[in-house]
Amino acid sequence: MAKLLSANCRVSRFLQTFRSCPARGFSSVSLKGRSCLTLKDFTSEEIKKMLWVSADLKHRIKHENEYLPLLRGKSLAMIFEKRSTRTRMSTETGFALLGGHPCFLTTQDIHMGVNENNKDTAQVLSGLCDIILARVYCHSTLEELDKEASIPIINGLSDLYHPIQILADFLTLQEHYGSLNGLTVSWIGDGNNVLHSFMMAAAKMGIHLKIATPKGYEPEESVLQDAQRLSKQHGTQLFLTSDPMEAARDSNVLVTDTWVSMGQEDEKKKRLNDFRGYQITMQTGSVAKPDWTFLHCLPRKMEEVDDQVFYSSRSLVFPEAENRKWTIMGLMVSLLTDYNPKIPMIKF
Known part of the structure; x- marks a missing residue:
């Protein structure tokens, strides 16, 4: 009973953060087709829109038990040069929960940077999937992928940023x-x-x-x-x-x-x-x-x-850690669709 009451309190607190808050024009903010390599590239309104979408998905899926196949028919390439728990699980399960097909790719699975340069990899994946999330050592790798790809690129972590x-x-x-x-x-x-x-x-x-x-x-x-x-x-x-x-x-x-980050063990x-x-x-x-x-x-x-x-x-x-899932879902939905949240705008 104590656990149930605690959970209900958390839901109530969550609801209070967006109840009765007007959207104030944020519905017109569109991020579709953009890449996300660093939050430096986004305005305060755009970041707030990402968070609003994330809160909406969390409320509707987790608390209202809705099924929202917003990414049905879409595929995601997940390139991981570095190991991960939260980034991999949040992205893979989140994309699938939205009806999409995530593909997990390590350096042992694809030729990128070994038998095939980043330019060619970006162009090939642009024809095979709808979006790429890459967790890499060097930020320049992401910049090259973004330059050569015709689909959105998400920074899953680099040496410079972790948006x-x-x-x-x-x-x-x-x-x-x-x-x-x-x-x-x-x-x-x-x-x-x-x-x-x-x-x-x-x-x-x-x-x-x-x-x-x-x-x-x-x-x-x-x-x-x-x-x-x-x-x-x-x-x-x-x-x-x-x-x-x-x-x-x-x-x-x-x-x-x-x-001591990965690669700094020495x-x-x-x-x-x-x-x-x-x-x-x-x-x-x-x-x-x-x-x-x-x-x-x-x-x-x-x-x-x-x-x-x-x-x-x-x-x-x-x-x-749990919110890594809802926010990556919110980001991917924002970059791939013109989805507008159903809940009122959350307070910032």
Whole structure:
């Protein structure tokens, strides 16, 4: 009974985030035919439309048990140079749930980059499927695929950006807080691809961003310059420091990620030493706002966040992981169709 009541409360909270909110012209925003390599390329209205579609699909499929074959007859090529749990499962099951046919392809399954160049692969797949999601080492691979393909390309992760993770984070925070506008998010960790994606989108959603990285692990300078411009344009705060406690102070959300990404295994010993003092604990949260929560894109290691925070009621990591599915579904529907949500516009 307790579990049932808890589930009902979550559904009620979810409904409250979009009830009685007018669409305000967002129905006219179309993303059909676009690619998504970085959220830098999208306006605040376009990102909000993605999230609105995602919330709509989640409500109608999960809570109303509707069957929505919006992608029936369409096929998806999933190119994975890197292994994955959440990206693979969310994309593969989500595309199938919408009536489409996903094809999972590793470097052992196709010739891309070995016996066939990226240009030829992009043109071949453009004639065989409707959309490509690629999880790659180098962002330039995605840019080449996008240049040569005649179908949308989605960045499933690259060394520079991880946009689909940020969409899931935004939906999770919107569900929890009821709105994104005015939140302060503190990133405590490496200046990596996930952080870069936060920096390309936070200001557009009215989110203040505080960043703590060890010296030598700051975000890319070009990304920082873009983020500073966006922050000024949208009237939000962007703050950088090397002190984790300074970044956490008065924050609503504490976020971290792995300190040793795939391909950096040789640097592990040095990185663990350089990131000493960056583990997120309840002490870190003690200087944050009373309603602070925690996010991590997973997989997580103990040195990044301790069990007391990770498994606490403040941790949103598992709803965040589930929302990877609803937001990738929302993104794919947005890029492939002119679908407009049936629920009222969610609050931002």
